[in-house]
Amino acid sequence: MTPVYKDCSRCAGRGFNRVPSSVAFKAIRHLVPDLNERTWRRNWKPFYEILISKCFVEESMAEQAFSRTIK
Template sequence: MKSHYTMQLPQFAKDFGQSPSDFEVKRKVEETVRLLCKPCNGKGAVSNSCRCNGKGTVVDKEKSEQQGIPVYKTCGKCSGRGYSRLKFSEVYEAITGHLPELASSTCYESFKPFYELLVTKCLMEEGVADSMLAKVTR
């Protein structure tokens, strides 16, 4: 009986009645599927910017109408940072996604102070980076 399989089977395989298909190597194939991510709408990151679009300033409509030219003011929603701060309730939802048995009182007592400390440290480091950038670009 002829086969398209050219490799000679070892004697032990012939003795056990093995066929060439028993020695085949299966390979895994990954299929790429193009889907639109609903949270980020395909942008790759969830935007946390507010109505100032990351600039930190917005047009003051009342003063602009009075003076006849655009007057800018610090964005009230983000306090000039350019992005609105992440609420701890959203952080809590993310934590309970990984630890569903965590009580909300424990989370607010333990994790919220740590979260506030991290935010404060990030804002301090952002200020240091801004001052260094101002020195370099002077």
């Protein structure tokens, strides 16, 4: 069986692209209008950073699994 390579329609094969926390803050603020910058930095931003790190770890694990599969 021959593997089929196809670029992702979302990222065009570039992988996960990090969104700056300032952009995330503005997007979340539309949903939570009372969210101020201090609350964002103290409570929400650390969660956002952990979530981004988890995305990079999972992407790396998926890439490793894919590489092992096609060898």
